[in-house]
Amino acid sequence: MDIYINGLGNISPQNTISSDNFLTDINEVNEKYMQVVQPVYKEYISPKALRRMSKIVRMGVVSAQIAMKEAGIDMPDAINTGTGMGCQADTEKFLKSMLDNNESMLNPSAFIQSTHNTIGGSIALGLGCNNYNMAYVHRTFSYESALLDSMMLIEEGQGNNILVGGFDEITEESYQIRARINLFKNSACNNLNVLNDNQPGALAGEGAVFSVVSNDKTENSYCKIKGIDMFFNPDNQEEIDTRINDFISRYNLSANDIDLVIVGKNGDKEYDVIYDNVCNAVFPESDIAIYKNLCGEFDTSSAFAVWAGSNIIKRQDIPEVMQHSKKRDGKIRNILIYNQHRNVNHSVILLSEC
């Protein structure tokens, strides 16, 4: 069953808040990690609600509002969220004050806001939405799980307009900690040149993307989501290739029908090679694009790729900054998003024109 993407909201390190332009004015940074361009939150959230919200809650709530406005709905039938690391800033705040003050005189707000369902809960609270509300928290499967759940709800007839989002925030401490074990690069890196950077690890980033997915095609529809798959801990490259081929054939397509593959290359050379292997073995004729040079690496970055892929299909334009290898000229009908976390969690999402 196909579902339509009818509205998108994206708060990212790029200028993505307005949907008037699509990656025309690119932010180039030379930093240890990429941070989002923050909107003026007061324009979206009341001061009373805003005062307790950390960055991740703010960017989640606002990107959800933007997506709903674009889709022209004011009450979703369900709210599904994905986040790999959740509310890092509030978790750190509570944890550190607990350690520093020897478990005394702690503020409840940071604890309350540290739970992974804070964003979905805050959106529901703001809308007065009593409907289905779920939070997935499984590294790079978090957003994918939320998206799959949304497709299932529509297929089950449990809802028609589902608000689904993925978000993660970077903080100085969480960056430092993960750079220590080379998950992230230890020194500054130019985001637009990330694939040529020789430091171990990925260029860290953050972001929040919400979309409204629906059974109904509207004037605003960007594209269809045909399917999602996730697989864990493959034995070898052949297993990866086979699982991706099997996934595509489930939708009566062949690899050659995939016009564009958006891959999650993040500048970590040790694992970027897996994408090259898959592209060479399975998609020798397809265009290849990248996106983490725009938003950095974070667990729910595939939500950014869905945003980008949706715009590419709607506008029939692959922004130059995303182009990795260009072989085709024709219409872009089918896009496969392929992301993997250090060869452990692999996920694919298939988008098609509507």
Place this chain on the structure above:
Amino acid sequence: MEKLKVQIIEQLNLEDMEPSDIENEEPLFGDGLGLDSIDALELIVLLEKEYGIKVEDPKEGKKIFESVKTLAEYIESRKN
């Protein structure tokens, strides 16, 4: 009481507020300033941090936090 208002604004992150925006006898909860039960817990932490006063029963908070005036009176009474 001005000092107390500054502390309340800080503790509760009332970003756009000035001490003069809070009336001494204005209800802090409900129709007044519109604070909620989490704020009440934050105010209990404030009392302990700034004044060394421990409130053990959260139900006690209701009376203490009626307004800035009642709060100031409570602090005064616990000092003596």
Place this chain on the structure above:
Amino acid sequence: MSRKVYITGLGIVSSIGMNIEETFESLLAKKSGIKKPKHLTSVHKNDFVLGEIDISIDDLKNRLNIPENEAYSRTSMLGMLAAREAVNNAGIDNINEYKTGLLSASTVGGMDRSELYYRDFLTNDTHNKYIDIHHCGDNTEKIARDLGIKDFTSTISTACSSSINTIMFGARLIKMGILDRVIAGGVDALSKFTLNGFNTLMILDKEHCRPFDETRVGLNLGEGAGFVVIEADDIVNKSGKKPICEVSGYANANDAYHQTASSPDGNGAFMAMTNALKISGLSANDIDYVNVHGTGTNNNDLSEGIALKRLFGDNVPPFSSTKGYTGHTLGAAGAIETIFSALAIQNQVTYPNLNFKNTINDLGISPQTEVDKNSEVKHVLSNSFGFGGNNSTIILSKINNN
């Protein structure tokens, strides 16, 4: 969409038992696991009673045969214990014989290690191996590797309602034909992070909690893990296995009232229970026993009680909170109480609400206080509610043809 979902295996570890057998014995013997903690390091350890499992992190490693130098959180190891038992209990030899998924839940993941080593994480390399086991999905990955599951893994964190949601999601994946079999549940280990967090909310009872009692003042925290194996009826019938019960209904709704408190009219709870009944095709009168969320806080029990009265009117079925046995095990609570409910159907028995004496005046309904072995248990409803307004309900039913 006509597939039914059966529970075929159970696995559990909590302060009242290291496995199903010990747990069930404790339930019948009215034996609580709540006491002063031995293993948790916290300045408050003498201030509170907790549902702590009496096993050290080293003994857990030994029991699971994990090499000394490998980094495992207490959370992950508790999860592995329960998940292994569930798979054995279901009589599964070849995990990949059918398309199988693993769904786990946790609220704080590897926090039990992170809170010990956080300063090191920031300043030196002595505990680097614990850095990447902090996230909530770590326990799921560990269990998936342990069991050899590859097709589908995911993790849910909706605060204290998390692990009902994994069973619900698993049941839906099976009904949709995406998977044939799912190991679903949740786990949380005690940590000083959660202990201090709940302490700031001033909802911890220093004595044994008294759910649904007029004099209740709060909850006791606990730790544990619970996993169920759920399978499609077609593969169960093919194998000739005897299933334990059916997952007949489930629902998730949001109270949308307050960040932590439940609404005075119990709206979210009422909607979750009503929608779960709708999915099951049952009416409220069909429910023989309710395992309530019943944390023992002022707010939860009143709000949940009002929702029960809204749904069942004057005929509220026998109900009890089992939090007096285990404490509130957070991300594991929904699964642990689903397992208690499955055992209720399997053994035709329902459990007492420990420490109850006085009916809540504003409510006028009282929980069951003794073990009941004499009533028929065909349909059981279990609730789990959490911060952020997340409310979930699951309904289990006796399978008629056996």
